[in-house]
Amino acid sequence: MRFFPDCYISRCFISVVSLFLFTSCFTGIESTPKITAKHLSKEGIAAALPPEESFLRNICADSLGSWHPGKLFYITDSRISIALEPSKNPMPLQGETIEFVEFYEVPSMTGKPDTELLFRQKDSTMCAYRINMPVEELKKKATGIEIPFTIEMSIVDKAREALIDSVFYIRTPVWHTVDGNDAVKGKKFIPVRITAVEPGNQVYPLRVCFTPVDAGDGSQSCVYMSVSDKSKSGRNFSMLFSLSDPRLRYPEITD
Numbered sequence: 001m002r003f004f005p006d007c008y009i010s011r012c013f014i015s016v017v018s019l020f021l022f023t024s025c026f027t028g029i030e031s032t033p034k035i036t037a038k039h040l041s042k043e044g045i046a047a048a049l050p051p052e053e054s055f056l057r058n059i060c061a062d063s064l065g066s067w068h069p070g071k072l073f074y075i076t077d078s079r080i081s082i083a084l085e086p087s088k089n090p091m092p093l094q095g096e097t098i099e100f101v102e103f104y105e106v107p108s109m110t111g112k113p114d115t116e117l118l119f120r121q122k123d124s125t126m127c128a129y130r131i132n133m134p135v136e137e138l139k140k141k142a143t144g145i146e147i148p149f150t151i152e153m154s155i156v157d158k159a160r161e162a163l164i165d166s167v168f169y170i171r172t173p174v175w176h177t178v179d180g181n182d183a184v185k186g187k188k189f190i191p192v193r194i195t196a197v198e199p200g201n202q203v204y205p206l207r208v209c210f211t212p213v214d215a216g217d218g219s220q221s222c223v224y225m226s227v228s229d230k231s232k233s234g235r236n237f238s239m240l241f242s243l244s245d246p247r248l249r250y251p252e253i254t255d
Contacts, residue, residue, distance in 0.1 A: 052238035059158045060228035061144025064103065064135075071100040072153040073119070074199040080149035084119075084127040092121050097153065101126070105135050117147070151205045155227060159206055160197035167193050167213060168241040175221040180207050186221060189246050190214070200224050204235055 049057075062071075074097050081091035092098050098119040105113040115135050116128045129147055131138060138145060144152070168191070175186035180200075196209040204224035211220045226235050247253075 050238065051243050052241065053236075055243065056159065056162060056227050056237045058228075059155060059162070061146070061152050062154055063139065063141060063144055065139040067100055067103070069099075069101055072097045073100070073147060073150040074153055074156070075149060076151060076199070076202040077149040083148045084129055086127070089125050089127060090121075090123070091127065096122055098127070098150075103135060106130070108132065117145075149202055151199045151202075153199070155205055156197060156199050159208075159227060163194045163197050163208065165194060167191050168243060169245055170210070170223075170240065171242055171246075172223065172240050175223060176207075178209055178220045178222055180222055180224070184221060187212070189242075191245070195220055196222075208240075 075092045075094050078091070078094045084091060098121055101118040101120050103115055103117050106116050108114040110132075113134050115131045115133060115138055117131070118126060118128050120126055131145070169189055170186070170192050171188060173186045173188050175184050176182060177184060191213040192210040193213055194208060194210050198207045198209070199205065200207040201224065204226050206225040206227060207222050208225050209220050209222040211218055223240055224235060225237060225240055227237070247255075
């Protein structure tokens with residue numbers, strides 16, 4: 001049997017303990033979570049947004065408490081008839097608007113009152129949309145109320161005021177004809193002037209029409225766009241337009 005001196009055993013023990021401590025420290029550092037903009041926001045540190053992302057950020061649906069008689073809603077699909085009452089009345093068709101009149105509470109089978117939103121159609125007949133929630137709870141909703149197959153015209157009006165006659169650089173080559181029906185292949189990173197902002201469809205609330213600045217014939221096209229934080233797909237303002245010429249940001253890249 002072979003025996004080792006005490007000093008040798010001590011050195012081995014110290015080496016093993018040191019290795020264990022080093023490994024533990026290494027693991028702890030590696031598992032530290034990444035600090036993101038969300039964490040900074042919680043700590044009260046504002047994360048800077050690109051100007052395109054903050055440009056239309058405040059355009060959103062109005063809360064119920066701020067609704068006034070005469071507020072308009074654009075109908076995107078005639079199937080809205082399945083959501084409105086009474087179904088025996090002629091219902092609004094796609095492309096028409098309905099006008100908000102008032103809201104009130106009605107009894108429900110749950111014992112908790114529902115809310116009915118009353119609207120006037122173009123022929124002056126009335127229709128209502130019922131929501132299974134009391135008025136006070138609806139007023140507290142910060143995101144507004146979504147009525148199926150409609151676009152809140154105040155959103156369109158606010159976007160029109162912010163965009164009309166402005167020049168931006170378009171980022172997408174996926175354009176549509178000015179009526180919005182047919183897709184066409186356009187150009188990217190060219191300056192365009194916004195000529196109209198109209199109601200879109202049931203997916204994207206805005207149809208933004210424009211003409212290329214260098215187009216001698218004044219030809220127009222359009223794109224569909226979302227606003228606020230809704231539908232963070234690829235169709236919000238920051239994904240469709242640039243406030244400045246991208247060539248100035250990336251001068252090393254040729255046309």
